[in-house]
Amino acid sequence: MTRASAxxxxxxxxxxxxxxxxxxxxxxxxxERAEGVWVWDVDGNKFLDMLSAYSAxxxxxxxxxxxxxxxxxxxxxxxxxxxxxxxxxGAFLRELCEATGYEKALPxxxxxxxxxxxxxxxxxxxxxxxxxxxxxAEIIVCENNFHGRTTTIVGFSSxxxxxxxxxxxxxxxxxxxxxxxxxxxxxxxxNTVGFLVEPLQGEGGVVxxxxxxxxxxxxxxxxxxxxxxxxxxxxxxxxxxxLFCCDWEDVRPDVLTVGKAxxxxxxxxxxxxxxxxxxxxxxxxxxxxxxxxxxLGAAIGRASLRVILDENLSERxxxxxxxxxxGLRAIDSPHVEEVRGKGLMIGVVIKESSxxxxxxxxxxxxxxxxxxxxxxxxxxxxxxLVIGKDVLEDALQEIGAVLSA
Ligand SMILES: *Cc1c(COP(=O)(O)O)cnc(C)c1O
Numbered sequence: 001m002t003r004a005s006a007x008x009x010x011x012x013x014x015x016x017x018x019x020x021x022x023x024x025x026x027x028x029x030x031x032e033r034a035e036g037v038w039v040w041d042v043d044g045n046k047f048l049d050m051l052s053a054y055s056a057x058x059x060x061x062x063x064x065x066x067x068x069x070x071x072x073x074x075x076x077x078x079x080x081x082x083x084x085x086x087x088x089x090g091a092f093l094r095e096l097c098e099a100t101g102y103e104k105a106l107p108x109x110x111x112x113x114x115x116x117x118x119x120x121x122x123x124x125x126x127x128x129x130x131x132x133x134x135x136x137a138e139i140i141v142c143e144n145n146f147h148g149r150t151t152t153i154v155g156f157s158s159x160x161x162x163x164x165x166x167x168x169x170x171x172x173x174x175x176x177x178x179x180x181x182x183x184x185x186x187x188x189x190x191n192t193v194g195f196l197v198e199p200l201q202g203e204g205g206v207v208x209x210x211x212x213x214x215x216x217x218x219x220x221x222x223x224x225x226x227x228x229x230x231x232x233x234x235x236x237x238x239x240x241x242x243l244f245c246c247d248w249e250d251v252r253p254d255v256l257t258v259g260k261a262x263x264x265x266x267x268x269x270x271x272x273x274x275x276x277x278x279x280x281x282x283x284x285x286x287x288x289x290x291x292x293x294x295x296l297g298a299a300i301g302r303a304s305l306r307v308i309l310d311e312n313l314s315e316r317x318x319x320x321x322x323x324x325x326x327g328l329r330a331i332d333s334p335h336v337e338e339v340r341g342k343g344l345m346i347g348v349v350i351k352e353s354s355x356x357x358x359x360x361x362x363x364x365x366x367x368x369x370x371x372x373x374x375x376x377x378x379x380x381x382x383x384x385l386v387i388g389k390d391v392l393e394d395a396l397q398e399i400g401a402v403l404s405a
Pocket of ligand 1: 234
């Protein structure tokens, strides 16, 4: 698995550099084709995708059942707007509610929109149901969070770069340390309406909170009538070895955001999920999206969810994840500080003394493995959940060669 040629790649890189905004720092690989866990670049090199578009590809690239649903729907109806009904949205929301055990769901497109939806919903619930004084609602968020890139969301990021130059920001958010129950207790006051948290911080560097944190946090929220808002956009739909990461602690959030793999790597589909107590605060005109709940997205969402459930991808993620993590820990490396994660959401932390994670990702790319660093020191391994054990075994060899060098 070594990279043979790069003859065409340079031209594509120059084009993107010349005509695109420089808001990303991708690895210099230009992909033109994919299937399952594999991608091919414009020079015919084959790579194993171990990022899965940040878990938007849990079902693998171009899953046949999801493509078939998309094609069928494209031949019938693609968009109505919410000014009219369509025959796919209701079934999509019902199936989503049945799979998650909630009363209602509100469809959007991107993850950030789902988070924005839950913020609006919980604020309005705070005023209309909990009785918080107008304009005073507060939502508690965690340091090192990642919930998307809108101006409201980056306003409560603790990452300097995410905010730098983009203010002024939306007030009403209170930042506390992650994985700190006492800090949560101390931050709650009569204006607190919600606690927004990732059950495992993905972009923050695959940070796994202490066992019991989510259960205790949910308990504190319940005692104070604060909405427990779980952002499972990256951790959900099988990624961490359960359908949702909160399931590891038998926690049922009041509000759940899902996205990424809900679109099966084909189309952006997201949703905010909650019981009627929360969802019913919305009246016609309060909130919306031209594309949210469109029939093409709904049909794709239905198929994407069905694949996760029918192919038992959560169990698969758990079994393969445990085995793979053990393999990574067994690598004799002078560079690795820690291997951590849940299911197939795994971070390998590189020691500061060995430099950043980036050169390791570049070395992996040369060996046919696509992984991306997050937070300078962490290599994230999150392959599609349909990956075979034999493929993971080969990958482990290549990773071992890079990490032990
Ligand atoms: C990716 C992500 C988002 C944002 O999703 P987009 O589709 O990029 O807007 C929000 N929260 C978490 C936890 C994510 O991983």
